[in-house]
Amino acid sequence: MKQQKLRASMLLMELMFLLIVVGGSVLLYNMFAPAYYRQQKSRVIEKAYEEVKRMDLSAIGDEEMETLKSYEGQNLTFTIANKEMDPVYTTGSSQDNLYQDERQVHRNIVVYRKFFEKDPKVQFWNARGKETLWLFGRLKQGDERYFVCVKENVQKVYSALFYTEKFLLFVVVFSLLSGCAFMYWQSRRIAKPIEELSGVSQKLTERDFSVRAKNYGTYQEISVLAHNFNMMADEMQDYIQKLESSKDALERFNKMRNDFTANITHELKTPLAVISGQIELLQAMGDKVDQDYYFSSIREEVQKMSDMVGNLLNISSMEHELENVERQRLNLSETVEYMMLKYDALFHKKNLKIASEIEKDCRILGNREYIEQAAGNYIMNAFAHCGEGRHMKISLAKKDGKAVFGVYNDSEPLTDEEKRKIWEKYYQGEEQTGHSGLGLHIVKTVITMHGGTYGVDNRENGVCFWFSLPLV
The missing domain is CATH 3.30.450 (Beta-Lactamase)
Structure with a gap:
């Protein structure tokens, strides 16, 4: 038709x-x-x-x-x-x-x-x-x-x-002419916004969600229709943006997951190969070799794999359970001092020059286990990037109603892109240190769920990682 x-x-x-x-x-x-x-x-x-x-x-x-x-x-x-x-x-x-x-x-x-x-x-x-x-x-x-x-x-x-009929004929002609002119103007006035709305709908079908209908105040029905068109366009644009954002995030996540899978496979392959070779050697040589040395080496490789798997389990657990975890008043100063003692032997292994400034009675509300894990990840991250005989500094101070914990180490400054990406899951940077890329993401998760802030700053001759938590 x-x-x-x-x-x-x-x-x-x-x-x-x-x-x-x-x-x-x-x-x-x-x-x-x-x-x-x-x-x-x-x-x-x-x-x-x-x-x-x-x-x-x-x-x-x-x-x-x-x-x-x-x-x-x-x-x-x-x-x-x-x-x-x-x-x-x-x-x-x-x-x-x-x-x-x-x-x-x-x-x-x-x-x-x-x-x-x-x-x-x-x-x-x-x-x-x-x-x-x-x-x-x-x-x-x-x-x-x-x-x-x-x-x-x-x-x-x-x-x-x-004569009346003649006059009426004149009235008819005049009415038709003037009526046609008025009706053309009126029909154009009504049809024009509808045609424009049709153009808007066509743009929407072409996925151009930036187009908007005008506000036609003359006719209520058309004005309401235009308003509904705009609301629909706003919602669809927002929905599409969320989809695209989710798509980009999913693509980034898949890339990081694939990278992590490749890295974790490589990392697991190496200790498994070492363990397999050492077991074969023990079986072949028996008492002719130092068995205690090889047993210690095997335990070390097993511990590496255990730590790697443990990190994966920890991050999954925190993301799902940290909101409901039990919290209590915690003296962060004592916790940090305890950690300094725990890692002392590790620092000596690299002959690091360690400095500390720990302010007393920095009390917060939190879970000791998770807070200690976050602080430990900062310390181990600095340790991994700090060369033999270099400097590290661990600090804790009160500032603006918050307890600010920081770990400085001598290393190359970070780029803006690295500052943004290091908090993401599985990100390892260009150095490919062999770590799983979960440590800083764990810090981010723990501190955020405790209502704190975190970050990293480039300092003279080094980098300082920090987080802050509200004092109580």
């Missing part, structure tokens, strides 16, 4: 409505106006005859004359005569022109005497194109009989109607 434009359809419907209303009015006027006029005028004539019947025709006074004159003002003509056909009253009668009265009596009564009735009805005559309404009445007052003729020349009225 061929589709039509809304504007053309609206214009056509409004034009048809105008033709029906205006043209129909003119048509009905031409068809029924004469008959309606005759009907209404017949009632006036009958009413006038009833008025004449109530008059004393033997002595027509001023009051009766006034009544008759009022009907004559409505285009009626009266001719009243007695049984001798002497004029009693004629329209336009004059005492100076009795002949004219007698002539009118003859023309309207004598000639039509046979039509006079006691109970007359209005008659419509059309003779030689002249249309007339007649009422021939015969009545008796006392001993006197009277003939009353009431008529109207309808043809004169039709002449007036003819």
Whole structure:
């Protein structure tokens, strides 16, 4: 089915409505106006005859004359005569022109005497194109009989109607022209925003969610529709952005997961190969080798794998359970001092120069196990990147209502991109140190869930990792 434009359809419907209303009015006027006029005028004539019947025709006074004159003002003509056909009253009668009265009596009564009735009805005559309404009445007052003729020349009225019809034709033409212009403007006014909304919807189907509909304040329905279009576009744009963001995040996660899988596979492969080789050597050589050395080496490789798997389990556990973990008042100063002692032997292994500034009574609300793990990850991360005989500094201080813990070590400064990425899961940087890339992500998770902040700053000749927690 061929589709039509809304504007053309609206214009056509409004034009048809105008033709029906205006043209129909003119048509009905031409068809029924004469008959309606005759009907209404017949009632006036009958009413006038009833008025004449109530008059004393033997002595027509001023009051009766006034009544008759009022009907004559409505285009009626009266001719009243007695049984001798002497004029009693004629329209336009004059005492100076009795002949004219007698002539009118003859023309309207004598000639039509046979039509006079006691109970007359209005008659419509059309003779030689002249249309007339007649009422021939015969009545008796006392001993006197009277003939009353009431008529109207309808043809004169039709002449007036003819000019009225011409004027109505002009009205029709003017109404159609002005109506068409107005309807075109109005239909354009209504159709234009709908066409624009159609363009907006087309853009939305093309996934251009930046387009917005205008606010059409003239029509409430169109304004509401435009508002709904904009809300839908906002929601769809937000949804698409979230999808794209999720997609990018998923792609990054998959890449890191693949990298981690490759790295963890490599890391597990190496200790397994070492363990396998050492076991084969022990089996082959027996007592000829230092068994304690090889057993210690095997335990070391097993511990590496255990630590690696433990990190994976820890990060999974923290992400799912840390929100509900039990927290208590914790003296962070004592915890850090304890950790310094625990790692002392490790520091000596690399002959590191260790400095510390631990402020007393830095008390926080948290879980000792997780806080210690976060601080330990900072220390082990610094230890891994600190060369033989280099400097490390561990600090804890109160600042702005927070306990600020920091670990500094001599190392190359970090780039802005590295500062952003080191907190992500499995990120290992370009050095590929062999670690799983979970340590700093664990710090991020623990500190965030404790309501703290974390970060890293480049310092002179080194890098400082820090986190802060609210004091209690």
